Amino acid sequence: MNYTLNQLRIFSTIVQTQSITKAAEVLHLTQPAVSIQLKNFQNQFEIPLTEVIGKKLYITDFGKEMAIAAENILNEVYAINYKTLAYKGQLTGRLKISVVSTGKYVMPYFLTDFMKQHPGIELVLDVTNKSKVISSLENNEVDFSLVSVLPTQLAISQIELMQNKLYLVGSQETDVGPKPYTMRLFETIPLIYREAGSGTRLVMERYLENNGLTVLKKMELTSNEAVKQAVIAGLGYSVMPLIGIKNELENGQLRIIPVENFPIKSVWSLIWLSHKKMSPVAGMYLAYVKKQKDAIIQERFNWFENYQ
Incomplete structure (x- = not known):
């Protein structure tokens, strides 16, 4: 060998x-x-x-x-x-975090200064869909996970980081008729879905089911970026997290459709197994997040928190 x-x-x-x-x-x-x-x-x-x-x-x-x-x-x-x-x-070790795909717009800002303060730490950041994130946590493959929909089958502890807001969005060229837009709008437009296992899809499906809406499922795509590009191209509409579409809203590629009962709000939470014995690195990182999260939100996400 x-x-x-x-x-x-x-x-x-x-x-x-x-x-x-x-x-x-x-x-x-x-x-x-x-x-x-x-x-x-x-x-x-x-x-x-x-x-x-x-x-x-x-x-x-x-x-x-x-x-x-x-x-x-x-x-x-x-x-x-x-x-x-x-x-x-030096504080040393590996910090392993799994993140739902839209969490990639959030998690790096809660890591940057910590990693700069401790150059001896190796970061392993896995960005994937919700089902795989929960699986990695359940199998004790990571120290923490970032989710916007909490798992119900695991004994977890958590710290809330910031809001997650989801809006119905379309391209600038699409026309959905005169305002106001009621929830029945969903029954008249082609919807683009994330793949099964996605937290965003779960939230959208819950909204549709709770309101008894029958919709036209136009297509299913496997990443937030793919959905975004399909909507920009005019292939349909989708429910998307505000955190991932800031640039497209500012440059006019996307627009928010102000439908009733939107935005749908949840919370980005950093979670870990309740019985997990944390490594020195994981413990230090958790202490950092608890102390610095408000300052990070104020500096990096003030636009988001104030967006109506």
């Missing part, structure tokens, strides 16, 4: 993302570079680590066992690095 730490890191990321393309994005490498390293790693084993069926990558049972071993080895390497820095008086 002559595998490298880089190969272990790449293989571990492939297993986590279930995709060579996504692994390349996470690692900031080209797809061919990741494929080559996977091939070189695979050549050291007689048993397949992965298999491709219908263009989809699957991890074999042997590959899953190797991924666990790889992660253990990498954790030991990280521990060596952290202990070295700790002897120099």
Whole structure:
């Protein structure tokens, strides 16, 4: 065996993302570079680590066992690095956070100054949909998760960060008729949905169901950015979080449709397992958030809090 730490890191990321393309994005490498390293790693084993069926990558049972071993080895390497820095008086370790996709517009601002204060900390930030975020928390793969819809099946603790506001939006070119817009408007317009498992979709579906509305589902897309571009192109309308459409509202690509009972409001919350024993890094970060969250909101999100 002559595998490298880089190969272990790449293989571990492939297993986590279930995709060579996504692994390349996470690692900031080209797809061919990741494929080559996977091939070189695979050549050291007689048993397949992965298999491709219908263009989809699957991890074999042997590959899953190797991924666990790889992660253990990498954790030991990280521990060596952290202990070295700790002897120099620096707070060290890994901070792992999973974030729902629209939370990518929120979470970085609650991390920037903390990371600058503690350069010995390695941040692992996974941006995905709500169901995967909750799964990573439930499996104790992360220290914290950022959500706008709280899970009901887990014993969690939480700290509320800031509001989340969702509006019905369309492109500037679309015409939905004269005001005022009642909730029955939803029965006359083509709606663009996020994928199943999305928190935004869950909120939208709850609103429609609670008001007994029958709608035309135009299409389903797998990211907030994809929905945004479809709406801008005039393919339909969608319920979207204000936090992710500021620029498009300012430059006139999108407009808010002032329908009754909107915006739908919820709260961005940082959550963690109630029984979790926090690492020194996680404990320090939680203390930082509790102390600094109001100042961060005032400095970074004043426009959002005051938006009606």
